[in-house]
Amino acid sequence: MTHTDDFGSLAADYWRTSIVDIHPGSIRVRGYPIQELIGAISFPQMIWLMLRGELPSPGQARLLEAALVASVDHGPHAPSIAISRMAVSCGLPLNGAMASALNTLDDVHGGAGQQAVELFHAIEREQAQGATLEAAVEQSIDAFIAENGKYLPGFGHRFHPVDPRAGRLLAMVDEAAAERVVPGHYAAIARGIEALLKTRKGRSIPMNIDGATAVIYAELGFEPELARGVFCLSRAVGILSHAWEQKGRAERNKGPMPRQMPYRYTGKAERHYPGDDQ
Template identity: 60%
Template sequence: MSTDDKKTGRARGEEWWTTKIIEMKPGMIRLRGYAIEELIGRVSFPAMIWLMLRGELPSEEQADLLGIALSAAVDHGPQAPSIAIARMAMTCGVGINSAMASAVNVLGDVHGGAGEQALAFFGDIAAAMDAGHALEAAAAARLDRFFAEAEGYVPGLGHRFHPVDPRAPRLLAVTRDFAGRGVVPGRFADIAEAVEAGVERRKGKKIPLNIDGATAVIYGELGFPPPLTRGLFVLSRSVGILAHAWEQSQQGERNKGPLPREWLWAYAGEPARDLPKAEDE
């Protein structure tokens, strides 16, 4: 029998949800050991995200870079499924929280999860470099394995709407600036550029870094593990989801579907047919 199994009563209850994140009693709230009243007004929202996820406060410059990445991915318009879903949900009479939840629930591997995939991909290259391989060789080996095992797009590259994602070059330049000041190593920026160059050599054309790849670079530089990249994207895109849900709620439309009502879907089923008559008809 374990020690936990032997505990009963209040001791068992208090340890049921053991956490290192928050301590709370009547009149007292501490986050990672810091009194909330000392954090309020002195710690920015990006710094609070860092503290909650990592357990320690970041430097001001680390928090600034995290905030830059979060700000870059807040919205991509109503053509993005998550935004469209939030707007449609609001026309159905649900609360703004339900609209946001509906939108967040579709941020999966295809829509919203590519940043996690990109950072995992870049992390494989970083691990090979740690094992003594040069950057170009490590990137080439990872790309060889990818194209041998998978079909589709290298995570973090290309965009179905933008020939060049306008956010990515700026984010990479900002990362280079922070690396030049010693805030981050600049290693993941190098890796992303090596991947981009490696794909261009194989494809014969440049497939530029996208928002997922660029933010993955920043989150990698700041030391976040790949799974948190998806959660950070959710935090970021929730801003746009909230803005669109609120805007839609002010427009007074009801039951708004994905297409104008005068446009119907393409039907590809059986032509019109009659139900066979029963024998007694």
């Protein structure tokens, strides 16, 4: 083997991937020639193939698509959406606005789905050690609150008394469980959390979109971090839509609130530097 071959082998190993194999006139995704996939599979199926290495069953693809559709948008007041609009009005192109908005989908705004899957997994681990569902839920919720505070990801909503998206998603999970597409285990865990919250609070605190989609991602076997990643794919559609709408308006430097609305100053009263001749 020549010195050049050594470097070629080093580079090939350095950028090794099992996702795509590209040669002149050939593109194979997870082994499938791309031309055989075009027009034959849906975008949710393609997402699954890229992330998981195999094509999903029709039932799995249907659930993934439902989660993607449900999460695309939540109005211009959602921080990621608002940022996309402000960014466009400041002169950014669509891709720049999308990047700015997607970067806000962190632990507080956008991270609840991942956190809910992590919580479901913690409860599952307690069950695996012999705890009943009720005991596992109570122990895991108490541990979560002790570490993270009283906010519970995936339950309750600041705007919707009952999230209109969650019920439909959970019904689809139940249908899929009945057809043995998914086990239904995580749906039972999430409902166990709802039951505990109702007992402790004395009122219903139902699942929101983050909790319902977390059930789907957990049922489908997606790791917690991928739950957030797939949510970002979904919300990118809403971000793009709002950025494009904003681009059609003659507004410049759009701020977080109308200019006619004043802010409240809470600092020192006017004062002067001692050296000033006043």
